[in-house]
Amino acid sequence: MTQSPHEGFSYYLSYLRSLVFTNLLIYLYTIVCGTFSIMGSFFDSQGRWQHFWARTWSWLILKSSGVRVRVEGLENARLNETAIYCVNHPSAMDIPILFVNLPVQFRFVAKRELFNWPFLGWHLRRSGHIAVDRGRPRGGRKSFEEAARKIRSGVSVVMFPEGTRSRTSDLLPFHAGTFYLAILSGVPVVPITMNGTRYVHEPDRYHVRAGQTEMIVHPAIPTAGLTKDDVNQLSAQVRESIVSRLRPLAGRE
Secondary structure, eight states: OOOOHHHHHHHHHHHHHIIIIIHHHHHHHHHHHHHHHHHHHTTOTTSHHHHHHHHHHHHHHHHHHTEEEEEEOGGGSOTTSOOEEEEOOSOTTHHHHHHHHOOSOEEEEEEGGGGGSTTHHHHHHHTTOEEEOSSOHHHHHHHHHHHHHHHHTTOEEEEOTTSSOOSSSSOOOOOHHHHHHHHHHTOOEEEEEEESHHHHBOTTOOOBOOEEEEEEEOOOBOOTTOOGGGHHHHHHHHHHHHHHTOOTTTTOO
16 A cells, blocks of 8 residues: 555654654663663672663653553463563564563573673673573583573573564564473463564664554463473464464554
8 A cells, every 4th residue: 555645754754753862762771771780780689670770771762662552461471480471573672562561570581692792791691681502502402401490490581482573574483492491491381472563663773653562461381291392382382372363563553
């Protein structure tokens, strides 16, 4: 469908606002909140201080951007239990939405390369986020075993089973490692569907715009008694839950 002149003008006006206002505020929030987070990490080995500042950073981003979030299914969040939350990943905006709206202390499981980046890597390490090796079979297996031990000790984590942000409206294939880790940890998997986040921030663009998004928390899928032979079955179950409420064009209304 061709954009009307009014829609085209509104789009470019929104893009201009993002470049000269919203993005600059996001950089400012990142510097200030990241600095307080790293400083406080020397006094808090549990990561709660860092999680507080991550939530503050996220709340500021959502408010400044005009991103609204409708949340459904919070009764399925494991408030007093350890769990792995598996989320589809259409946008970088998924991260602040999770920090603000998922009412549990959690850490991200991310590829080890991110932990080598200046500032971002420092924050990830000091905040207790978990690094895994995906490219080296032997190192990967060891890092997954270490991650499983941390999860079993009571650390809930968020994982994006697609491995990266989707550059289209389609859900990418899921990485088996996510579900191998879930089975190795023996904790429930809670699928989460994100809708509308690609509209408010499309990957690889500087345009952050206002819009309605959704975060839908699905019932947990138990992993007790599963073995590595059940990885594909577990992956299919989680994917089915996420897809059941997926609306790729959400946010435009």
